[in-house]
Amino acid sequence: MSYKSMSSEELNAELENLKREYQGICEENITLNMARGKPGADQLELSMPMLDVINSSSDITSVDGVDCRNYGVLDGVPEAKKLMADMMNTDPNNVIVFGNASLNIMHDNIARAYTHGVNGSTPWCKLDTVKWLCPVPGYDRHFKITEHFGFEMINIPMDENGPDMDMVEELVANDDSIKGIWCVPKYSNPTGTSYSDEVVKRFANLRPKANDFRIYWDNAYAIHHLYDEADSQDEILSILDECEKAGNPNLVYEFCSTSKITFPGAGIAALGTSKENKDYIIKMMQVQTIGHDKINQLRHAWFFKDFGGLKSHMQKHGELIRAKFETVLNVLEEELAPCEIATWTKPNGGYFISLNVENGCAKKVVNMCKEAGLVLTGAGATYPYGNDPDDSNIRIAPTYVTAEELKEATHILAVCTKIATLEK
């Protein structure tokens, strides 16, 4: 029953009941962690056969005849470039395959712009102010990077089609200290939003005042669908194609990785961008490294064989995690929906459900959960500087815990949400 239609007596009784229940939960000494988007052990098992594709009797030579056990090959072995290009819906010539983490590529890309500029522009460390656009809620590790380099972050509201493009267009057209924007264009972290075609096209057609402005297009969930049916899968336009068409080829860096496909930490990651951007990055990278782990690049390429292999592998991931998403959604629906005190997303893919509780309640909910043994992503983490102005958003990461634990965890979250709302 909606809290809005309950009398204050009824509300008081409800609160007393909930507090008693919460007390009981606390006494159970539960330890559950839903803080990060970590794959579950069952998902990791799917990639174990990859560890056999290269062994002591393998001929570890790439298609272009390079002995991948030795030094060299700065932009990645051709097989891996093809695989990652397919994931980004672009040409292998646009791709650099790196080591194990796209976060590292993004960080280093910004570090390079900070120390040496972008394709010849003034190094950002020589500027008084660098500003960065941050669609919110968003990915905490993105915001940490731009905070680390001292950039001034500007919140951009998101709706069901993506960031508020009126605001983005106006800001970048008029302020040349704005040098970039963070985007997770598909199954966005944490809302699950996928950018509409119109939003992608408007990004590709931006006319930024700063010629060293770049879109950081973190396509982290490019093929991370929960459902097999095409009409339950989000698809987005290729930003690289759209930028090319718009005469803006250098506007974007796209990132992807296999962290949530094979093994987080032991995967491969890639950057897709224009020839001019790529040439500049390669020139700088030559100073940093002789090359990334080519054996692991081949291991991935040989395991999946082609993009078809990659997609069917991701179907298996979807099978394992969609039940978890549905468990969370069912508990929220059963326990919170009737009260009319929260809203949440129902994504078709990605790793998160985004819960919005009443303003001023998120921190309290997360703290109460923590005291009861359930660790969630810190409230506010989905905003720059950890500051959610409404104190309303909570990120739920359903993948790492088991299905049974998940039911209990979501119940605890629901109880804490009700208490925090009633006490307010």
Added chain:
Amino acid sequence: MSYKSMSSEELNAELENLKREYQGICEENITLNMARGKPGADQLELSMPMLDVINSSSDITSVDGVDCRNYGVLDGVPEAKKLMADMMNTDPNNVIVFGNASLNIMHDNIARAYTHGVNGSTPWCKLDTVKWLCPVPGYDRHFKITEHFGFEMINIPMDENGPDMDMVEELVANDDSIKGIWCVPKYSNPTGTSYSDEVVKRFANLRPKANDFRIYWDNAYAIHHLYDEADSQDEILSILDECEKAGNPNLVYEFCSTSKITFPGAGIAALGTSKENKDYIIKMMQVQTIGHDKINQLRHAWFFKDFGGLKSHMQKHGELIRAKFETVLNVLEEELAPCEIATWTKPNGGYFISLNVENGCAKKVVNMCKEAGLVLTGAGATYPYGNDPDDSNIRIAPTYVTAEELKEATHILAVCTKIATLEK
């Protein structure tokens, strides 16, 4: 017969003969590459069994119970920290294990100092001048990093005990714009020199004017001996211990890797330093990455089992490459020694022989070799800015080519050296 004791007629005749021989060599269309210190294919074979130690039926859990297939563990798995600590003769608590390349660690360490300073100092990008000491001849990729960041590099002469410490001490004591020094303390690239105990102690006891001055101690050849006998193996003092003893614990960053132990590009690399330095680096690294490839870290640790396993593996490398070093040395001894026109090093380990031809001849020798089909490291590369003031030093990398090719290659080098000397 020494060219010094030959008449000008005899010298002319010798030059004509040599030119005829060189012409003949050029017509053979040889293709040989001795430019880089790359292991030979026979060396890479030694590590192939490492690719079997982790397979689809492995329990990929580290000693402290972490599932190494998933996210996390910023400073490396305990097994790998122990292995790399043993290589650096230090405690695992002082160690961070990274990805595949120590060059990358050094670059990023300098990039961090440039953008954020060292343990709280002013970021170097905010300073007008940053200077760096470069013992010469040295490693070209070191010099490229400091050139990339615009530092002013100062040549420090090397002798058989290491860098000229009188000069180092005086410079760092009086100039607070000097922020670091490159060192390859053991089997130095390219001279094969190992620093004497006195030199290591004087490094540890430096009193730099700049409190953000650091020694970059690239222990790239820590266990890379050519010979099994203890009296033919160089050993150096532990710089981390000596710095600790000298009350200078934060003075040094030590680097090492398995690039020339297992697979270049698919190895693991590490940093050893004080707790205070390490804590600062970890704090910054948290923004850059969630962690490096732990599966590859375990693969290395499990393959070698312990430091003893690592050392016996390196004995096998020594067996394979000492014949190559001796081939080069024999040809140089036979063909160049009698002429008295060049000197060269006879190292006990490492990857290089350093050849000094007469002043003003190195570039010409390297160019003539190139035209004859033998690619050497560019003349001058062993000096900052690629500028060898004497135009005398040539780096010979004997490991990558086969023993037979090596004989021919060294012969070509000898012929070109003689011609260049005579023509001068």
